Amino acid sequence: MAPRSAYRLLDSPGADSFAAAWDQAIARGIEALRIGALDRALNGAWVPVVRRGRLVRLEKRHDNRLAIALLSGRESAVADRRERASSRRRYRLKLAAEREAKAADQRRREAMGAEHQAIIDKIEQESRNPAPKIAARPPRIRSL
Numbered sequence: 001m002a003p004r005s006a007y008r009l010l011d012s013p014g015a016d017s018f019a020a021a022w023d024q025a026i027a028r029g030i031e032a033l034r035i036g037a038l039d040r041a042l043n044g045a046w047v048p049v050v051r052r053g054r055l056v057r058l059e060k061r062h063d064n065r066l067a068i069a070l071l072s073g074r075e076s077a078v079a080d081r082r083e084r085a086s087s088r089r090r091y092r093l094k095l096a097a098e099r100e101a102k103a104a105d106q107r108r109r110e111a112m113g114a115e116h117q118a119i120i121d122k123i124e125q126e127s128r129n130p131a132p133k134i135a136a137r138p139p140r141i142r143s144l
Contacts, residue, residue, distance in 0.1 A: 010022065010088075010089060011092060015089065019089045023084050037066055038070055040063060040066060041062065041066045041070055042067075044060040044061055044063075045060070045061060046059070046060055047060075047061045
């Protein structure tokens with residue numbers, strides 16, 4: 001799958017399980033990297049020693065900085081800083097819903113403004129061209 005297709009699928013409606021699987025795949029990848037780094041820190045890694053362009057020997061070296069980084073307790077920092085696909089998806093859906101609500105409110109306001117403008121135009125039209133007055137009848141009075 002191309003990355004573009006994966007992101008389209010992630011943004012499509014009903015892709016909650018895909019977002020959860022996405023997060024799980026990333027978590028598994030990070031865990032595999034952490035296991036490999038721990039193995040290199042504990043058992044060392046073979047490093048070629050080259051002199052004058054020739055391979056002289058292979059040495060097994062331990063990386064103390066890698067061991068210190070693994071022991072520093074920053075295991076959760078990677079997960080905390082990494083954006084989760086499911087939370088990104090919920091955030092995007094929330095933004096889309098807010099945009100739709102704002103657009104609907106704007107349409108409602110424009111319709112109300114047009115209605116008010118039509119009333120104002122009618123009043124102005126009547127003030128320019130007043131209707132002829134019909135001779136008013138005297139009010140009916142009942143005797144007591």
